[in-house]
Amino acid sequence: MIVNITKKLIICIGLTLLTQVGFAQDTKIGVINLEQALFNSDAARIVQEGLQQEFSADEERAQTLSEELIALQEKFQQDQAIMSEDEIRRMNSDAQDLQVQLQLIQERVQAALQERNQVFVEGMREELAAAVNDVVAEGGFDLVLNAQSVAYMAPVLDISARVTAKLNENSQADN
Numbered sequence: 676m677i678v679n680i681t682k683k684l685i686i687c688i689g690l691t692l693l694t695q696v697g698f699a700q701d702t703k704i705g706v707i708n709l710e711q712a713l714f715n716s717d718a719a720r721i722v723q724e725g726l727q728q729e730f731s732a733d734e735e736r737a738q739t740l741s742e743e744l745i746a747l748q749e750k751f752q753q754d755q756a757i758m759s760e761d762e763i764r765r766m767n768s769d770a771q772d773l774q775v776q777l778q779l780i781q782e783r784v785q786a787a788l789q790e791r792n793q794v795f796v797e798g799m800r801e802e803l804a805a806a807v808n809d810v811v812a813e814g815g816f817d818l819v820l821n822a823q824s825v826a827y828m829a830p831v832l833d834i835s836a837r838v839t840a841k842l843n844e845n846s847q848a849d850n
Contacts (some may be wrong), residue, residue: 703815705834708822712838713796713803717848722795726788733784740777744770799842806841810834 698741713719729732748769755763811819814834823836 684786702817704832705811705814705816705819706822706825706832707807707819709803709807709835709838710834711822711837712842713799715836715839716799718799718842719795719850720803722791726791728785730784732827733780737780737784740780742807744777747773773835777793802842802845803838805831806838806845809841809845810837810848 692798751758751763751766751770758766807819812817814837816834819834820828820831
């Protein structure tokens with residue numbers, strides 16, 4: 676009797692697994708990298724161009740400071756043997772000042788970029804969700820996973836480019 680129950684249980688489990696495998700084979704799965712889809716869009720490129728223009732003066736100043744620092748280091752290497760202690764101290768102080776200025780510019784620009792990117796992401800949240808929903812509906816996807824939570828995926832499952840294209844298409848339709 677126990678053997679019969681065990682056989683019936685094994686058969687039930689086997690049938691359940693077979694139906695689940697059949698369902699899984701019919702399931703259309705997509706994987707998306709939301710950040711990649713959003714930041715590859717035309718809207719992101721426009722924001723990036725604006726940021727480049729906005730921070731071009733800072734970039735030029737940082738480049739100038741870097742060049743001055745390199746020149747100072749080269750001069751130090753060439754003249755170190757004939758320099759007095761006061762000249763060495765002054766040169767080290769000048770180099771530290773240049774490094775501090777360069778670091779302050781970099782930190783200010785980095786903070787501004789992070790803030791602007793966050794504002795962009797927040798502003799595009801609804802458009803991104805709409806684009807994902809459109810791609811899911813058009814592609815007949817049953818399941819869409821976040822690429823950051825997937826250990827492995829075949830490239831054919833990646834729908835990020837489709838979502839970017841839909842974002843671009845929707846933004847053109849809005850204009």
